Amino acid sequence: MRGSRRPAIFFGFEPWKDYVPGWFPNRDCKVVSRNPPDMLRGGWPxxxxxxxxxxxxxxxxKYPPFLKWFCRRFGIPFYHVEDGFVRSVLLGAQRSPPASLIIDSRTLHYDARDASDLENTLQTYDFAADKALMERADRCIRMLLDLRISKYNLGKRVSLDTLLxxxxxxxxxxxxxxxxDASIVFGCDRAVTNNDLVRLAVSENPDAQIIYKPHPEVLHGTRTGVSDPAEVTDICDILKEDIAPADALEGIDHVYTITSLMGFEALLWGVPVTCxxxxxxxxxxVTDDRQVCARRTRRLTVQEIFAAAYLLRSRYLGTLEQADFEAVIHRLNKQRA
Known part of the structure; x- marks a missing residue:
């Protein structure tokens, strides 16, 4: 019964995110306006x-800064929610519901200022002792690569040789x-633009062909960029279409990224990555890092990072109920086809 379920109050969720109750079937869900002034007028918190x-x-x-303090002060469990690492065929900006979420009691996984639940798992989990997990991780990575599934899966299937x-x-x-994007705002200790990254790659690889892949949401017009790609057309080749990540990574010798998840996907494909x-x-x-995080002291493998991020810390949803990673990957593959 509704009254017997634990109340779950959601702040900062867009009105179109009506999928929320499906993710929390054992909770009595109430979604509050994402506008902080409306929260205050409604008597929250x-x-x-x-x-x-x-x-x-x-x-x-997307919540008033004092809300987290208030919850901590009165012992109310508080969780950050964000899209997972395998999301959908279409973009989130196109109002496509996610196939996975990350729910974190400390901070978001892309917030390098503090340790998240994911970071703590990476820092402390005994991967060597969990052989079943690591065997599953190997199978799941192979499935991702064989089916060429990414976070978003609407990119055009075309080889770089055909384009360039x-x-x-x-x-x-x-x-x-x-x-x-918040992943840059909270994941970088200094300002940087895409054009800055292109210039860095050019300076460090003077004899290479530099290929710049703008973000899919910029290419599809659902988000706007800060830097103008026209300013670097003389030093790189720009992919003007949204190319599927697997096709964009094929034949690549090195990847440069600020904080993009596609950088991790490049690692899964065996491509060296500079962050x-x-x-x-x-x-x-596992990466060539240009920023230091003193908290992260372990040496991990790509498989161990995958196991923590995609299997231990992510939650997956099928059509109407909770699902596992494997089922969601097969469903996304069918949807894309």
Whole structure:
């Protein structure tokens, strides 16, 4: 019955995210306006004290700063929610519901300022003792690569040779991002633009072909960039279409990224990666890092990072109910086809 379920109050979720109750079938869900002034006019967060054993879930950092302090002060469980690493066929900006979420009690996985639940798992979990997990991780990685599934799966299937001509020298791929994205704001200790990253790649690889891949949301017009790609057309080849990540990575010798998840996907494909910022997969010895995180002291493998991020810390949803990673990958593959 509705009254017997634990209350879950959601802040900062877009009105179209009506899929929320499906993710929390054992909770009595209430979605509050994402506009902080509306939260205050509605009597939040004081109204939380009227609920018995309530939990609070916030989307990203879209909540009044004092809300987290308030919950900690009164012992109300507080969780950050964000899209998972395998999301959908279409973009989130196109209002496509996610196939996976990450729910973190400390901070978001892309917030390099503090340790998240994911970071703590990477720092402390005994991967060597969990052979079943690591065997599953190997199978799941192979499935991702065989089916060529990414976070988003609407990119065009076309080879770089078709677009740019035959490969005649080393190819270095620069991954563009939405420069105002929270993963850059909270994942970098200094300002950087996509064009800065292109120039860095050019300076460090003077004899290579530099290929710049703008972010899919910029190419599809759902988000706007800060830097103008026209300013670097003289030093790189720009992919003007949204190319599927697997096709963009094929034949690439090195990847440069700020904090993009596609940088981790490049690692899964065996491509060396330089990180300008500090994404969740940096700082563990598998990337060339240009930022330091003193908290991250372990040396991990790509498989161990995958196991923690995709299997231990992510939650997956089927059509109407909770699902596992494998089922979601097969469903996305069918949807894409």
């Amino acid at each position: 004081l109204r939380l004290l009227l609920y018995r054993s309530a939990e609070v879930f916030v989307w990203g950092f 001509g035959p490969k005649t020298r080393r190819r270095v791929l620069v991954l563009g991002q939405v420069e105002t 300008y910022g500090m994404p969740f997969y940096a700082g563990w010895g």
